[in-house]
Amino acid sequence: MKGRVKHLPRIQKTQQLAYELKIKEAMNKKVLTLSPEDTMLDVKKILKNRRISGIPIVQSKKLVGIVSIEDLIRCLSAGLMNEKIKNIMTAKVVALFSDEPLVHAINKFDRYGFGRFPVLDHDTGKLVGIVTKKDIIQCLLRALEIHYYAQESKRKHRYRADSLFKEILSDWTTLTMIYHVKGGDFKKAGEQSDRLKENLLKLGYSDEYIRRLIIAVLEAEMNLAIFTSGGNIIMQIERGKITVRVVDHGPGILDIELAMQPGYSTAPDFVRELGFGAGMGLPNIKNCTDEMRLESIVGKGTNLEFCIYN
Amino acid sequence: MKLRELVKYLDLDVLAGKNLLGRNVSGGYAGDMLSDVLANSGKGNVWVTMQIHPNVLAVATTKDLSGILMTNGRKPEAETLRKAEEKKIPIMVSLLSTYKIVGRLYELGIR
DSSP, X not given: OHHHXXXXXXXXXXXXXXXXXXHHHHSBSSOOOBOTTSBHHHHHHHHXXXXXXXXXXXXXXEEEEEEEHHHHXXXXXXXXXXXXXXXXXXXXXXXXXXXXXXXXXXXXXXHHOOSEEEEEOTTTOOXXXXXXXXXXXXXXXXXXXXXXXXXXXXXXXXXXXXXXXHHSOSSOOOEEEEEEEEXXXXXXXXXXXXXXXXXXXXXXXXXXHHHHHHHHHXXXXXXXXXXXSEEEEEEEEETTEEEEEEEEOXXXXXXXXXXXXXXXXXXXXXXXXXXXOOSOHHHHHHHHOSEEEEEEXXXXXXXXXXXXXX | OBHHHHHHHHXXXXXXXXXXXXXXXXXEEEOSOHHHHHHHOOTTEXXXXXXXXXXXXXXXXXXXXXXXXXXXXXXXXXXXXHHHXXXXXXXXXXXXXXXXXXXXXHHTTOO
């Protein structure tokens, strides 16, 4: 039972792929055909030489029937090898369209028990390919392989912060990263948040956790770029939480209580025109972090600290 | 609904991310204040804005927005387009105002 549960995700992935992939991606496009006026001897020659098990019959580019290896065997034992194909073939052909999802083909194989289905173009009705169970299995395996390698290469770049902290033996382990933000260069604001985000992805944090942290860091970065002469974002990662300190050397915040009120801003007009200075930066930071502390001395600088637990 | 359909129905110019229009649009958000969009937009939203400077990409990637729709025929800065390609965020431009384009989006079922 345990084994079955373990394999469930893979089965679901195959099912998902069967819905995503189109029949044209699995079908064999080099399809051999014969005309209704050819004989069963021609069928024998092709099936034998090409080692295939069935062949669509086409008249002026339209599919009119299909002949299978079972028909050939019947004719061989009944001595009907000189008979014209049109008298032997199955004229009511079950076909598929090239833009149908692969799962339709799988369902039809189950329902009819045929070995192959001709594939038609939806618009022109012309024969464009043929699909067998083998083609479907190969197509799914190829897609699974691509998916597997994509997952694998993603995993390789992840160090996983929690296992790192578990493996390093100490009373307290931290990983610290420092990012410098230039003052006045608010068009570049966001670049350091980007670098920081990349690192958190590599460390294996969840998208949701990263989003909360990055909203806070991005607001802080924009504050540094707009209001100060520059400063540092210091991110300290440890087991269970990430703490960010944002430090600058001026000009400081006159009234912190007022600055924390949504809508209050001291940003100059030209900055507001660019969409900054909505007076929501600090309230935004408070909303998406677990703890936040703000200290400031006018003329000396501001020290903002926040943390998020994971 | 996919971005490609929005481009078709609203006659938008696609200036970046032409190959990313297969993205699903989960809803929309309109605003020119970056902090407001950071706080209130949702994952997969299309963002309607007048802002054209490169910082919009920082907001869009942080919130995993599906694309940015600039209104009033505004021309994004070259750096904005470069970053949009790099960050894989489509940028579309409409000649309509924010008010009108939001109305059209709403009519199309983007809520």
